[in-house]
Amino acid sequence: MSAHYFDTFTSASQFTGSNEKHISGLSMTSASGWGKDHLLACRVVVRQARYNILPILSPCSESSDTTSPVEIVKFVNGPDHIQHFERSEHSLVRDFGYSISLAQTWAALAAFKGNRDSQRTQQSIDPSNSDDGNRSEDFNADYDSLMDTESDGDDKFGIMRRPAREIRPSRGSEFVHSGEMQVGSSSPQAESSQDASSTAHIDNAEHHLRGTVEDDTLRLLSCIIRHILYFGSPQDWKNMSAVVEFRDLKLQASAHLPSMNKSINAIDDGGLCLRIQDEGFFTLLDDRVAILEAKRNFDSLEQGKPIISDECLAQMTCEALVARSVSSEPRESVIVIHATQNYICFLEFKISDEYIRDLGLESLSSCITVVATPWYDLSSVSNRKQVVLNLCALMRWGGARK
Numbered sequence: 516m517s518a519h520y521f522d523t524f525t526s527a528s529q530f531t532g533s534n535e536k537h538i539s540g541l542s543m544t545s546a547s548g549w550g551k552d553h554l555l556a557c558r559v560v561v562r563q564a565r566y567n568i569l570p571i572l573s574p575c576s577e578s579s580d581t582t583s584p585v586e587i588v589k590f591v592n593g594p595d596h597i598q599h600f601e602r603s604e605h606s607l608v609r610d611f612g613y614s615i616s617l618a619q620t621w622a623a624l625a626a627f628k629g630n631r632d633s634q635r636t637q638q639s640i641d642p643s644n645s646d647d648g649n650r651s652e653d654f655n656a657d658y659d660s661l662m663d664t665e666s667d668g669d670d671k672f673g674i675m676r677r678p679a680r681e682i683r684p685s686r687g688s689e690f691v692h693s694g695e696m697q698v699g700s701s702s703p704q705a706e707s708s709q710d711a712s713s714t715a716h717i718d719n720a721e722h723h724l725r726g727t728v729e730d731d732t733l734r735l736l737s738c739i740i741r742h743i744l745y746f747g748s749p750q751d752w753k754n755m756s757a758v759v760e761f762r763d764l765k766l767q768a769s770a771h772l773p774s775m776n777k778s779i780n781a782i783d784d785g786g787l788c789l790r791i792q793d794e795g796f797f798t799l800l801d802d803r804v805a806i807l808e809a810k811r812n813f814d815s816l817e818q819g820k821p822i823i824s825d826e827c828l829a830q831m832t833c834e835a836l837v838a839r840s841v842s843s844e845p846r847e848s849v850i851v852i853h854a855t856q857n858y859i860c861f862l863e864f865k866i867s868d869e870y871i872r873d874l875g876l877e878s879l880s881s882c883i884t885v886v887a888t889p890w891y892d893l894s895s896v897s898n899r900k901q902v903v904l905n906l907c908a909l910m911r912w913g914g915a916r917k
Contacts, residue, residue: 521823737763786804789801850863
């Protein structure tokens with residue numbers, strides 16, 4: 516059995532004995548200070564099944580979302596040529612005719628694919644530039660080995676994995692058009708947590724080698740989501756009466772627990788918001804249609820598969836609790852878009868009115884239920900399709916309309 520909370524606590528019946536905690540006995544620090552005990556005290560249950568599309572979004576999903584308009588099809592298919600990962604953002608727009616948002620997307624993905632930014636990557640993994648020096652030390656040996664060894668493996672775009680110190684363009688003979696790459700996508704039905712992830716094996720040393728700063732993950736997430744919000748259904752129309760937009764602003768908020776006279780504090784990494792048109796002007800209606808949580812690296816990889824750590828899950832739980840408490844919308848679910856480098860997943864935190872009412876009381880018996888998709892690799896055609904399907908459904912669920 517996995518030692519991680521995410522794969523272990525799947526039923527309310529497990530909150531007994533040493534797993535029975537109370538929030539009154541814990542330090543109510545900010546979200547980044549939460550851990551396993553907070554998850555136990557909040558009675559967080561993680562469903563074992565993984566769904567290609569979050570069940571709450573599934574009724575809003577349409578299979579045609581990935582087949583039109585042309586800008587969405589271009590995003591799904593990937594760059595026209597693998598060497599475009601070595602180009603400047605300016606060149607992608609001016610010389611190769613990509614739309615601005617798509618050029619920004621491929622330029623942002625190049626931070627984790629190809630060798631265009633390898634010099635910066637080396638600089639960013641220096642312990643003095645890391646927000647976690649110990650983590651840098653953990654992979655120094657693997658990094659040195661990787662720098663001295665040339666890999667024969669190809670990734671899904673046909674990019675040869677080279678030591679980061681080598682900066683040379685990809686050979687034309689190495690190119691495989693992304694539209695021809697096939698990565699096994701999962702079935703529409705729920706799958707077990709053992710085999711649901713659509714990501715291929717992730718090499719730990721290369722994963723940390725590719726790790727730059729959290730802002731690079733946020734930049735890629737921003738570019739991809741914005742592109743889909745601009746062109747994806749249902750927002751592929753002019754003169755929308757309500758639109759879902761990307762929110763760069765990181766919101767800080769507090770949720771007060773009257774029963775304990777304490778507050779829970781959290782700050783997200785941005786999110787999606789809903790604006791409605793009123794007499795020709797757009798005003799903010801909901802600033803938390805979804806919230807974002809970005810990380811520089813995976814804290815844990817098991818047999819090449821990413822695992823959400825206890826600390827990361829606890830942080831997202833705190834952020835979801837605060838978002839649920841301060842939301843102006845009467846929804847019982849909070850959607851979190853979680854990303855690490857070029858990997859993304861969607862999570863739903865179900866938090867009932869009863870739970871909010873009883874949080875902090877000894878009599879708390881209800882739970883927070885977490886439902887998640889697999890991890891999606893943004894360098895995979897089939898995985899990008901799933902990202903489009905989830906985001907288009909999220910727009911409809913969030914209130915976008917003509």
